[in-house]
Amino acid sequence: MSEQQPGGMQGRAADSSAADPEAEDAQQESGSTTAKMRLAALGGRIARGALVGLVAGGAGLAVGELVAVATGEASSPVVAVGTWAISITPTWLEQFAIRNFGSNDKAVLQAGVYVTVALAAAADGVLARTRLTIASLLTAVFGVVGAIAAVTRPAANTSWLLPSLLAGLAAALVLRWLTILSLKESEPSAESSGRRRFLLGTLGTAAGALVAGYGGNAWIKKRYNVSDARAKVVLPVPETVLPEPPASVHPDVEGLGPFFTPTSQFYRVDTALTVPRVDPGSWKLKIHGMVDRPFEITFEELLSYRFEEHDMTLTCVSNPVGGPYVGNARWLGTPLAPLLRRAGVHRGADMLLSTSTDGMTIGSPVEAVLDGRQAMLAIAMNGEVLPTKHGFPCRMLIPGLYGFVSATKWVTDLNVTTFASSDAYWTPRGYSPQAPVKTASRIDVPANGATVSAGTVVLAGTAWATHRGLAAVEVQIDNGAWREAMLATADTPDTWRQWSYQWANVPKGSHKVKVRATDGTGTVQTSAVQDMVPNGATGYHTITVQVS
Numbered sequence: 001m002s003e004q005q006p007g008g009m010q011g012r013a014a015d016s017s018a019a020d021p022e023a024e025d026a027q028q029e030s031g032s033t034t035a036k037m038r039l040a041a042l043g044g045r046i047a048r049g050a051l052v053g054l055v056a057g058g059a060g061l062a063v064g065e066l067v068a069v070a071t072g073e074a075s076s077p078v079v080a081v082g083t084w085a086i087s088i089t090p091t092w093l094e095q096f097a098i099r100n101f102g103s104n105d106k107a108v109l110q111a112g113v114y115v116t117v118a119l120a121a122a123a124d125g126v127l128a129r130t131r132l133t134i135a136s137l138l139t140a141v142f143g144v145v146g147a148i149a150a151v152t153r154p155a156a157n158t159s160w161l162l163p164s165l166l167a168g169l170a171a172a173l174v175l176r177w178l179t180i181l182s183l184k185e186s187e188p189s190a191e192s193s194g195r196r197r198f199l200l201g202t203l204g205t206a207a208g209a210l211v212a213g214y215g216g217n218a219w220i221k222k223r224y225n226v227s228d229a230r231a232k233v234v235l236p237v238p239e240t241v242l243p244e245p246p247a248s249v250h251p252d253v254e255g256l257g258p259f260f261t262p263t264s265q266f267y268r269v270d271t272a273l274t275v276p277r278v279d280p281g282s283w284k285l286k287i288h289g290m291v292d293r294p295f296e297i298t299f300e301e302l303l304s305y306r307f308e309e310h311d312m313t314l315t316c317v318s319n320p321v322g323g324p325y326v327g328n329a330r331w332l333g334t335p336l337a338p339l340l341r342r343a344g345v346h347r348g349a350d351m352l353l354s355t356s357t358d359g360m361t362i363g364s365p366v367e368a369v370l371d372g373r374q375a376m377l378a379i380a381m382n383g384e385v386l387p388t389k390h391g392f393p394c395r396m397l398i399p400g401l402y403g404f405v406s407a408t409k410w411v412t413d414l415n416v417t418t419f420a421s422s423d424a425y426w427t428p429r430g431y432s433p434q435a436p437v438k439t440a441s442r443i444d445v446p447a448n449g450a451t452v453s454a455g456t457v458v459l460a461g462t463a464w465a466t467h468r469g470l471a472a473v474e475v476q477i478d479n480g481a482w483r484e485a486m487l488a489t490a491d492t493p494d495t496w497r498q499w500s501y502q503w504a505n506v507p508k509g510s511h512k513v514k515v516r517a518t519d520g521t522g523t524v525q526t527s528a529v530q531d532m533v534p535n536g537a538t539g540y541h542t543i544t545v546q547v548s
Helices: 004-071 077-088 091-128 132-151 158-186 192-223 227-232 299-303 337-343 366-370
Strands: 284-289 295-298 308-315 326-335 351-356 361-365 376-381 395-397 411-417 440-445 455-464 470-477 482-484 497-506 509-519 541-547
Touching: 004 077, 004 091, 004 132, 004 158, 004 192, 077 091, 077 132, 077 158, 091 132, 091 158, 132 158, 158 192, 284 337, 295 299, 295 337, 299 376, 326 337, 337 366, 337 411, 351 366, 361 366, 395 411, 440 509, 440 541, 455 470, 455 509, 455 541, 470 497
Parallel strands: 284 411
Antiparallel strands: 284 295, 308 326, 326 376, 351 361, 351 411, 376 395, 440 455, 455 497, 470 482, 470 509, 509 541
């Protein structure tokens, strides 16, 4: 027995040991299930919090849009914050946006604002489940930040505080209400009626926010729409009606754009997140500063002045070598020089600081207005009243200068001052205070990377040296000798010239083509590569062509 007892105990121990793995598996499985349930519960709480935050944020934005119906589109929370973001955007990022998004950069920025607001609102909603008071205060703070962003804009007034402040308040109240409903709905003892209240409250608020937000935005656009006022403008007859340029200004090459850029295709590069809508009935232009006789004019008075037509190419300093931010149009406007002479410019004044209705400032040399070139206040392009996105009811144009120092859209103020005492918007951001247009050329046909048939290939493109004119365009193929292209007929020294070249006996394979221009003074376009900042890109436009 004494020998058998230990054996029996060992047998039972062995049996017990054999049973332990199953028990441990069961315990592990139970623990795993519990952990999964906890994770699922946590995920559900986070999802509910994020949903509540998003709905509260949407409700706040909707309230902001409705209030902005009374205070103006520029005061709405998203526009105010987006405009503020543009003002603090570093130069390198601004150039990146223009290079990669072009005229869609504002839409991308606005989408970015919405995404940022959505992420912040979702995080705030999650926080509200454990720190409701803090989350509510944070929501209200967001509204204060938006209000500060709005009221500190150059064209703002005190009423611009209201949309963001009321948006923050509304969002905070909705956040508290829905969070409390959500917490009650999550309690184990919660009745189905509590869950139904939370569901109905969330869905109802979301639907109301969507309707109010879209409705408010549509209401804003309708209330501040200037289409009817624009349609009623009767363009004055210019003192001298320009004839149409001869057909020979445009080489007959398939794929080459027209001599005059269609208005619908004319580039747009500016800092306006939303296009200013200015009623010509309330528009005024103030001319003041270092002058003897400051004065204001209304749009009706402006129309009574002498008007003239002028063909002019406009280009943006942000245009890369071979880029699209250049266009040619026939402009109708009143000469700017007589207005400055009427004001009586003081000796020593060398800068005309122009301001747009949205607060954008542009500095132009006074000399460029008074030296005989056709600087003007334009009200029409290509035979039609200026579109709103191109400056309706009035914009400034000075030939020979990049747009950022000459082409103020929606202009309302001309301050005669000095470069030493005043900075325009772009100068502190690294751009030159003065920037004549550099000689540039572009290959438009064929496109870079295109495949063409062997034999004779037609090259064609555009070149410009605004206010100096073009004397020659040359192309270089595979680093060979420069060959003179055929220039189309010149219109004015202030417009681009199109060109073409018959490239004969082209062998098969890959070929590199470059272009350069010589301006009217005999100066050859530089090969030195420079970025757009501070005063315009330089270098030769180069394409690669595959010949089959």
